[in-house]
Amino acid sequence: MSFERVAIIGLGLLGGSIGLAVQDRLPGVATTGWDRDPATRARAAERGLVGTVCETGAEAVAQADLVIFCVPVGAIGEVAGELASAIPAGAVISDVGSSKQSVAEALAKALPGHTVIPAHPVAGTERSGPDAGFASLFLGRWCIVTPPEGADAAKVAALSAFWEGLGAKVELMDAQHHDLVLAVTSHLPHLIAYTIVGTASDLEGVTQSEVIKYSAGGFRDFTRIAASDPTMWRDVFLTNKDAVLEMLQRFSEDLTALQRAIRWGDGDTLFDLFTRTRAIRRSIIAEGQDDARPDFGRSDHAG
Amino acid sequence: MSFERVAIIGLGLLGGSIGLAVQDRLPGVATTGWDRDPATRARAAERGLVGTVCETGAEAVAQADLVIFCVPVGAIGEVAGELASAIPAGAVISDVGSSKQSVAEALAKALPGHTVIPAHPVAGTERSGPDAGFASLFLGRWCIVTPPEGADAAKVAALSAFWEGLGAKVELMDAQHHDLVLAVTSHLPHLIAYTIVGTASDLEGVTQSEVIKYSAGGFRDFTRIAASDPTMWRDVFLTNKDAVLEMLQRFSEDLTALQRAIRWGDGDTLFDLFTRTRAIRRSIIAEGQDDARPDFGRSDHAG
Structure with a gap:
């Protein structure tokens, strides 16, 4: 399996870079995106960070087979909870947060029944916001994927392949x-x-x-x-x-x-x-x- | 007054950069240099870090009107003491060390009767040795000059002008x-x-x-x-x-x-x-x- 429709929630440095990298390196994959801040959405649309900037998070995730939360780790649970009813049952849920045990717990609690596979690309700059992202951010950097125990191997492989498609090297690791x-x-x-x-x-x-x-x-x-x-x-x-x-x-x-x-x-x-x-x-x-x-x-x- | 013959003692990152910068930006000024390590002297000659790489420190300083010690601050007193009898009486003595009170004391003790005006260009890289220097190291960086009380104003001005000639901005400051x-x-x-x-x-x-x-x-x-x-x-x-x-x-x-x-x-x-x-x-x-x-x-x- 591989992902065809990726929804990016949060269009700052990481979300924007993923959107640009997908369009640059995985042209067959459709991207939608949403950010809580209207000014960020407007700027994201101007820069073309994703194929479609949506007016609501529910629209952005409606057709997605991969949803990536790119918001501060303390906000992930709340944002995911708000979108729970809109996310398709079969979609894989992931993120880019810098701490993984708390994110795994927050996403599992907010989205019961979904497949949650947290990830963390170890890449960034000191900039933030919708002007900060660029397509080459992940080239040659490591992305650590932390599948929970018993995670579907095919979905873990698909997420790993997605990150490799963006130019990253992938390592699987226990969240702790x-x-x-x-x-x-x-x-x-x-x-x-x-x-x-x-x-x-x-x-x-x-x-x-x-x-x-x-x-x-x-x-x-x-x-x-x-x-x-x-x-x-x-x-x-x-x-x-x-x-x-x-x-x-x-x-x-x-x-x-x-x-x-x-x-x-x-x-x-x-x-x-x-x-x-x-x-x-x-x-x-x-x-x-x-x-x-x-x-x-x-x-x-x-x- | 301005300096015409500069002797550089120690041909690592700082000494080498001064030598290259003088040749690049102050072509009327002659440079001699010496380093305790024969391999460093050989490499300094190959790279042309100074006009003349001398076999002894005494030769390097013999004609100098400015002597700049570019050795680790803990070694300055000893090296200066070894060259004391060879340094012309009228030469200005300076350095590039990162601590200034101890250097001022060490130079005053090692070279009684000489004019000592310590200085510290706040510039560098993580590299060291005779391959590390480059002529533009001081461009736009600050050089802090710490004249002792009662220092000859003309000599302080000449040393400041020398550093400005290398592209640095100069600030006078108390050593403490x-x-x-x-x-x-x-x-x-x-x-x-x-x-x-x-x-x-x-x-x-x-x-x-x-x-x-x-x-x-x-x-x-x-x-x-x-x-x-x-x-x-x-x-x-x-x-x-x-x-x-x-x-x-x-x-x-x-x-x-x-x-x-x-x-x-x-x-x-x-x-x-x-x-x-x-x-x-x-x-x-x-x-x-x-x-x-x-x-x-x-x-x-x-x-």
């Missing part, structure tokens, strides 16, 4: 393990970035103008992530609380150890860690998950 | 204030990045392969900074200990507050911070200190 892995590769980094940008904004001895002027020393990197969508990220932290708190605890312990090394002038401990951390970046570049150019290629652009 | 500002805009971000990359490498529940595969969720950004030169950064933390520890204390307090908000499900606190932090990035882009393209432009390259 997903939440632990993403807590360290995504959620903790965002939390740290938001924190440090907040800390730098609230100093009495250093002005905000100085923080901005001298940000090329490293700080500016963190501001990119800390410019991400506030609603989305609030929801991620609230819905993946346990794993985030566990990773945060480990991070704080490690930071305290470094703090102690600095206080006591223990250069060897610092040097050893700073040497180890170089290897991981080399592996990330070798795996095609980041730009090999120094400074993310920013300097090429500036020069 | 520099160390506080850079602790937040550069040193703390590096420490945090090194820590989180270390934390992610040492988990028993998540493999290193998973961390690498799913790094596009945010983690990969931190690995760039955490690939920076270990010796340089060890020295920065040891020589700017007090300011780094102060900023770290504030960061830890702020992180604890967010941890508490997550634990108690306080979404409003999270949302408020995440909204505030967006504004700073907009200012950094408006000030020309980062790339306006989403994802640092990486997606353009990938797509």
